[in-house]
Amino acid sequence: MALTSMLRSLSRLSRRGCAGPGPGPGPSPFRHHRYPYSPFSTAAADAVERGFAGLGPTAKGEKARVVVLGTGWAGSRLMKDLDTSGYEVVCVSPRNHMVFTPLLASTCVGTLEFRSVAEPLARIQPAVSNSPGSYFLLARCTAVDPDAHTIDCETVTEGEKDALKPSKFKVAYDKLVFACGAEASTFGIRGVTDHAIFLREVHHAQEIRRKLLLNLMLSDIPGISEEERRRLLHCVVVGGGPTGVEFSGELSDFIIRDVKQRYSHVKDYIHVTLIEANEILSSFDVRLRQYATNQLIKSGVRLVQGIVKDVQPNKLILDNGEEVPFGLLVWSTGVGASSFVKSLPFPKSPGGRIGVDEWLRVPSARDVFAIGDCSGFLEETGKDILPALAQVAERQGKYLAHLLNHVMKAGGGHANCEIDVDLGPAFVYKHLGSMATVGRYKALVDLRQSKESKGISLAGFVSWFIWRSAYLTRVISWRNRLYVAINWLTTLLFGRDISRI
Structure with a gap:
C-alpha cells in the first residue's frame, strides 16, 4: 500500500485544474499504463487500491x-456533431450501433432486414475507430464520481458462450453526457419480464420473428389440438x-x-389482439384515432380496452377477470427511468429522470x-x-453538441473550465408532428404542435407515402437507405422472407 499512500499524499498537493487551449508538456506517462491516471489524482489512488484499469485524466495540451x-x-446525434479536432470521444454502451426505431416493427415480420435499421457507431462518428484517444467501449457504467470526474464501468459479455469474465475499469472525463435512454415500463405487473417480449432493440x-415463425410451424404439426393451435397463433400486443399500433398493422x-x-x-x-387501457394513439388528433381504429379492425385486429x-x-x-391465451406476447406500454438512472446521486425530475x-x-x-429519455427538466426550471x-432526443443531442463545441472553442473544454463561458440560448423544443402506419398503404400524419393546437392532419395512402419518404430520408447513412429501399422493393415484388434463421 506504499504506492497508494504516496498517490494520496501527492493528490493533496496538486489537483487537476483547467488545462485550457495551447501547448503543454505532452501526454501523461501514465496514459497507457495499466493504471493510466495522473499521479496527482485522488482517483488514481482509489483505482490502484481497487485494482481497476482505465483511461486517466487528460493532460494539459491534450484534447479534452x-x-x-x-x-x-x-x-448518436451528439457524437456525430461533436468537433473531434478539439475533443476526444469515448462512448460507453452495451451496443455498438444505433437502432432506427421507427422502422423496427417492420423487421419483426420480414418487411425489412435487421441490418437495415442498425447503424454502426463507427459510421456515425469515425473517430471512435480511427482517432488516438477516442474509443468505443463495450461496457456499462455502474457508478459515477462527480468530484473525481470518473466513472466506473463493467464490460458486457452476456449471451456469449465463451466470453471472458466481465472486467471492471475506470474512465476519467472532462465532460460526461448521460444518454443511456430508458427501459420498458412494466408497471410492476407480475410475469411481464418473464413471458412478454419488448420491442426496443434489434x-x-x-x-419476435423467431417466435412467430416457430409458432406457425408448430401449429401445422399433425395431432395438435385445435385449442392449442389457436393459442399458438394468437398474437397479443399490449x-x-x-x-404497438405499427406492429399490429405490420402483423x-x-x-x-x-x-x-x-x-x-x-x-x-391466426389472429391479432391489441390491448390498450385507454384510447389507441392518444396523442393524435381524434379524427386520426378513429381512422386508425377502423383500419385496424378492417385488417382483422381485435381491439380490447382493458388493464393487464x-x-x-x-x-x-385482465382487470375484468378475462383470460387471454397467447402464443406471442409483445409488450409496448411506454418507457420509464431505468434502475441505473434511479441509482444515480443526482436530483431527479418528475418521473425519476435525471434532472437538468x-x-x-x-x-x-x-x-x-x-x-x-433518461433526462427531464427540473421543476424549478418551470418547463414541462x-x-x-x-x-x-435527436434535437437535444444536436443542441448539446453545438454547446460543447462552443465551450471548447471558448477554452472551457477541459474539466472545471466552463465556469465563465457564455453558454448561449437555452434549449427549446418545438414539436414537428407525429406519424404512424396502421396497415398496408395506410398511415397517419399529425402535424399539430400539441394536442390542443390546430394543424394539418392526414390519413390514408398519401400519409403512407409521406411516412415512408420521411423515414427513408431520416435513415442516417446512404448505405442503410439503400438497404431499406431494396427491402421495400423485394417485399413488394416477392413477399416477406419467412425463413426462420
Whole structure:
C-alpha cells in the first residue's frame, strides 16, 4: 500500500485544474499504463487500491475528453456533431450501433432486414475507430464520481458462450453526457419480464420473428389440438401507442399477404389482439384515432380496452377477470427511468429522470449533462417534461453538441473550465408532428404542435407515402437507405422472407 499512500499524499498537493487551449508538456506517462491516471489524482489512488484499469485524466495540451453513455438517438446525434479536432470521444454502451426505431416493427415480420435499421457507431462518428484517444467501449457504467470526474464501468459479455469474465475499469472525463435512454415500463405487473417480449432493440425484433415463425410451424404439426393451435397463433400486443399500433398493422399485413399464401393449413387460426387501457394513439388528433381504429379492425385486429393484471406462461389476465391465451406476447406500454438512472446521486425530475436545467446540465455536478429519455427538466426550471420521442432526443443531442463545441472553442473544454463561458440560448423544443402506419398503404400524419393546437392532419395512402419518404430520408447513412429501399422493393415484388434463421 506504499504506492497508494504516496498517490494520496501527492493528490493533496496538486489537483487537476483547467488545462485550457495551447501547448503543454505532452501526454501523461501514465496514459497507457495499466493504471493510466495522473499521479496527482485522488482517483488514481482509489483505482490502484481497487485494482481497476482505465483511461486517466487528460493532460494539459491534450484534447479534452467527452464521455458519452449510450448509443441511442440522443447520444448518436451528439457524437456525430461533436468537433473531434478539439475533443476526444469515448462512448460507453452495451451496443455498438444505433437502432432506427421507427422502422423496427417492420423487421419483426420480414418487411425489412435487421441490418437495415442498425447503424454502426463507427459510421456515425469515425473517430471512435480511427482517432488516438477516442474509443468505443463495450461496457456499462455502474457508478459515477462527480468530484473525481470518473466513472466506473463493467464490460458486457452476456449471451456469449465463451466470453471472458466481465472486467471492471475506470474512465476519467472532462465532460460526461448521460444518454443511456430508458427501459420498458412494466408497471410492476407480475410475469411481464418473464413471458412478454419488448420491442426496443434489434434482438427483441429477432426474438419476435423467431417466435412467430416457430409458432406457425408448430401449429401445422399433425395431432395438435385445435385449442392449442389457436393459442399458438394468437398474437397479443399490449400498448396502443405508435409502436404497438405499427406492429399490429405490420402483423396484420403479414397475415393477409404471406401467412394465408404460405401457411394455408392454419390461415384461419391466426389472429391479432391489441390491448390498450385507454384510447389507441392518444396523442393524435381524434379524427386520426378513429381512422386508425377502423383500419385496424378492417385488417382483422381485435381491439380490447382493458388493464393487464397478471401475465402467466401462456395467458394473461385482465382487470375484468378475462383470460387471454397467447402464443406471442409483445409488450409496448411506454418507457420509464431505468434502475441505473434511479441509482444515480443526482436530483431527479418528475418521473425519476435525471434532472437538468435549461442548458441540459445536471446542476448538482460540474461538467455533467443528460439528454434523451433518461433526462427531464427540473421543476424549478418551470418547463414541462418532454415526451420520450426520437425527435426530442435527436434535437437535444444536436443542441448539446453545438454547446460543447462552443465551450471548447471558448477554452472551457477541459474539466472545471466552463465556469465563465457564455453558454448561449437555452434549449427549446418545438414539436414537428407525429406519424404512424396502421396497415398496408395506410398511415397517419399529425402535424399539430400539441394536442390542443390546430394543424394539418392526414390519413390514408398519401400519409403512407409521406411516412415512408420521411423515414427513408431520416435513415442516417446512404448505405442503410439503400438497404431499406431494396427491402421495400423485394417485399413488394416477392413477399416477406419467412425463413426462420
